[in-house]
Amino acid sequence: MAEFMDLEVQDGVRMPWNVLPGTKQEATSCVVPVSAIYTPIKPFPNIPVLPYSPLRCRTCRSILNPFSIVDFSAKIWICPFCFQRNHFPPHYSSISDDNLPAELFPQYTTIEYEDRVSNASSPAQPPVFMFVLDTCIIEEEITFLKSAISQAIDLLPDHSLVGLITFGSFVHVHELGFGQIPKTYVFKGSKDVTKDQILESMGFFLKKPKPTIGVVAGARDGLSADAISRFLLPASECEFVLNSVLEELQKDPWPVPADQRAMRCTSTALSIAASLLGACFPGSGARIMAFVGGPSTEGPGAIVSKNLSEPIRSHKDLDKDSAPHFHKAVKFYEGLSKQLVHQGHVLDLFACALDQVGIAELKVAVEKTGGLVVLAESFGHLVFKDSLKRVFQSGDNDLGLASNGIFEINCSKDIKVQGVIGPCASLEKKGPLCSDTVVGQGGTSAWKMCGLDKATSLCLIFEIVKKEIPEAAVPTASNQFYFQFLTYYEHNSGQMRLRVTTLSRRWDLIAGFDQEAAAVVMARLVSFKMETEAEFDPIRWLDKALIHICSRFGDYQKDSPSSFSLSPRFSIFPQFVFHLRRSQFVQVFNNSPDETAYFRMILNRENVANSVVMIQPSLISYSFHSAPEPALLDVAAIAADRILLLDSYFIVVVFHGSTIAQWRKAGYHNMPEHQAFALLLQAPRDDADAIVKERFPVPRLVVCDQHGSQEAGRLPGPLLGLVKNGSASSNGSQAQKQLFQLVHCKGLYLDAEIRYQGGRIIVSHARFLLARLNPSATYNNDAPLPGGDVIFTDDVSFEVFLDHLQRLAVQ
Known part of the structure; x- marks a missing residue:
């Protein structure tokens, strides 16, 4: 997916389909909608800021861009969105092949304008x-x-x-x-x-x-x-x-x-x-x-x-x-x-x-x-x-807060906008670009963004409206589609700026599939549907979508699961969906409505890389045998002589294997002859601190041991009785409140595993890691590897999930 990340570095855009399906029927069969995750004011090191107003098409109001066709002799440019011929104004009279304005440079598909005249006439207001x-x-x-x-x-x-x-x-x-x-x-x-x-x-x-x-x-x-x-x-x-x-x-x-x-x-x-x-x-x-x-x-x-x-x-x-x-x-x-x-x-x-x-x-x-x-x-x-x-904060880690944003979209005539999922509000600008089908903030081609920062990302959902392609038409793979995203905003310097990103997509359909962007779009969609559709079954919806994708793009013989295979372009997508099904966005059990709303609000404003970490956390392994390396998000990654660093975006966990924990408790890292062990202990902490330092909101940092537990305190007699009896009366509610306060006073997290043992509260933080691992070894199947662990769950493992997926896809 390196090429997709390169495109994001250039324009701040990731699209599940980097070529658009040619017809409405083909788009429907692709299941994952034609969409884009766009970060409107993502900072770029070399983005030019032009000190004049942009040149607009007189018909569709799109802005002059590198995809415009220019007739230098007649001083005319043709808009790629509506094909309108526009005359250049007098101050562009000197343009030629060798003397291009910055907005026509092929590498400047994203560019900014600062209208100094309007900025001078209306001085900036203080924040x-x-x-x-x-x-x-x-x-x-x-x-x-x-x-x-x-x-x-x-x-x-x-x-x-x-x-x-x-x-x-x-x-x-x-x-x-x-x-x-x-x-x-x-x-x-x-x-x-x-x-x-x-x-x-x-x-x-x-x-x-x-x-x-x-x-x-x-x-x-x-x-x-x-x-x-x-x-x-x-x-x-x-x-x-x-x-x-x-x-x-x-x-x-x-x-x-x-x-x-x-x-x-x-x-x-x-x-x-x-x-x-x-x-x-x-x-x-x-x-x-x-x-x-x-x-x-x-x-x-x-x-x-x-x-x-x-x-x-x-x-x-x-x-x-x-x-x-x-x-x-x-x-x-x-x-x-x-x-x-x-x-x-x-x-x-x-x-x-x-x-x-x-x-x-x-x-x-x-x-x-x-x-x-x-x-x-x-x-x-x-x-x-x-x-x-x-x-x-100012400096490298500042949020880059901006305000008074207005976001608009232009696109080719065969595409319509269904809506936006993200931190914005509809400006109800009706027009030919608006689809009859509304998703999120829809029925408009312009949105208000009162506040935004350099990480704020919008999920844009599109609809292909072309019904059929004539036989003599150019094949789908060579179709050229254009998008233009306009963000007018107040920069944190007080200046009003206009950022313009113009895109074209034209690749082979399968080669242009971005698995990470597709997973993030599906996560935003399933969260939106869970909040807006009554009787919606998110697991069934995700499973049906995945089966259809695998059936459409997989390689197999009918009714032969063993023959099933997926292109490398699609091979990680089932894994993303497996972890999305188990994530806090879909599984609301054990989370309050406030927590669920909080998780979804952060998902709806983050870019693809951070959203993927929320869906499928990253796991890094540290040991004496090798340099830090990525580990499979599986219970098999746990070993007695290994330290694991789990980043699930909201929580960062440093998990010590049982042998490492014993050595640390014995104080070996303080001995001069065991400097290597001291360095091994410090490496994941340094990496965790780096993650915490650059992220907003700041994640919780949890340090825990395999099989480790921490005593939070002894329960008073009456309170212990209420807890044991599971009373749901007002007294029981008060007991629960006291219990929370008792745990909280010890500086422990409430969503850690709490159990009662001999009148004591025992808290285990290992659950933060175990809850996110693939349960390939559980209490009711194969024993774990020596020094490993088991997960007490009835969830199916990824292997079982994949086996069912293959059997259903080939039908």
Whole structure:
């Protein structure tokens, strides 16, 4: 797949089919849709930035590109999309074969334009950050959160504008421009407050009366700059006041009865933040950064009632449509997402709690605005702290945050756009390019991307509309298809830029199949279908798709499984589907709706390489016998004298074989004569640290031993009884909460394997590795290799899966 990676390096695009099927019928039989994973502002070292406006086709509005046909003598260029003949303007009069403008260079299929005239006429706005902090959390978590926010403020650019809202039972909007004494405006958490009410009660029209007509939006439309600067100040001016407010910040004082949850009005706080930014800075690159530490119980976005006797919704409740608050909350956040998209603002979510906080409901608002999302167990956890630092970090590992993006597509007349799966919102631009079949954000050829970064990737789904090819037509393999992706965005330097990527695809169908891109497209599609289609069976859908692909592209004699073989271009695809079937995107058991929503949100915004790691983790083996080398993702990779490094994107595991673990516990690595062992122990840790350092969100790092376990603590007698009895009453819920807290206090991960032994909690982290390995050796089949391991599962192994696949494909 090296050639596909080379294309991605040049243009930021990976396509499952690098030649398009010639007809609609042929495309349907290919199963994997004609699609592309595109990273709009992927950084390229040598991309030219042209200091003038692009030249557009007068019919289809596509931009001059290397695939355009140029008549140098007549000074005319022909658009490859609609074949319109366009005259070059006078300032192109000197072009010739030897004097080409940069946009016609064959190697510049991706290029950027910076319109200096428009940038000069409308100076760049400073970035705006509205911090929204949850105070319904324990004192320890408040301390962690205050520390993290203080560090973040230190990293902000001096000219960036900052605001602060805190919430618990009530919403507190802090006035930072009044430094003498702390001053806040308080809103009731259960009450719906309009933008006009917010502006009136916060005194925005004391010095300047409210305009009688029009919409109040920004300083130009009726708000005085003095009124805005009371709540949003440059970081350099309000740092002292902001830190003073944070130092005084305490846990929400509203009393919480023992049988109830805290009154937390997350949705009201976010609504007030959105309305305030919409009034003060419409259309600017503003971000609402929400830090939430528990479930919302007040306001229109509540996910559960205050009574502890009502459990938080599970996947089973959502499947049965028995989650009483879910649809109302989702409807509220859909409305909030439309408001934020209209304003051009981003919602980022940092959810740090042992319980669910409502990511499943908030997903629509975060995803449509292109916001960042981080899920951790505590505000003191490295996953949260390091991820937050990465947002504001500059240098090689910065995220490259950009804002105010608009993404558009042009393509050849035989192709239509079904939609986009990813962090964007439809601009409802209808036209001949729009397919009647809608997938994801469809029915348009333009999308709003309020926030995007250098890793943000969109999955574009296309439809071939040509019904048949006349006999005299050119064969499919020589058909030429064109795509053009236009991304207009505000660069982090403040300049407005236009990036243009123009593609052509024309290879043999099988030779042009990109297995990794196909697996990622299928993962996004199956996740989308699981959320939008009732009674959808993801396993059956994936299996049928794989059988059809193998039947269409495999080489075999009918009804003879032993004769079946796949081209090397397709041979890894069944393996990807096998691991996708077992992944957290499809298997929701043992994951909460929040966790599932979080995993899918990250999948929907990552590029092909990172998404493949989520589907099929990478495994590296370290031993005395060889240099670090890739190992099969199989239980057979485990050996007593080997260290394994598993990267599953969200979790990085360093797993020591039993002999290695014994030597380490004996302290051999500290002895001068065993320097080789010390180096062997350090190598996977260094590689793991490198992965953690470059990734966002920062993954969990787990270090564990084969057959190893860790005692988390002794259960109190009454609690042990409740756990043993499996009580599901409110007492049982409270017992479970205490158990979580007990495990959490020891710094252990909740999704590690927990068992009860003699009144003690025993936690094994080895499950993080074992759960992702192919179960070729289980408790009910062959014994493992000496020093190896077995997996306690009833899942079939890849070998059994492949055997069934071959028997079905040849039928």
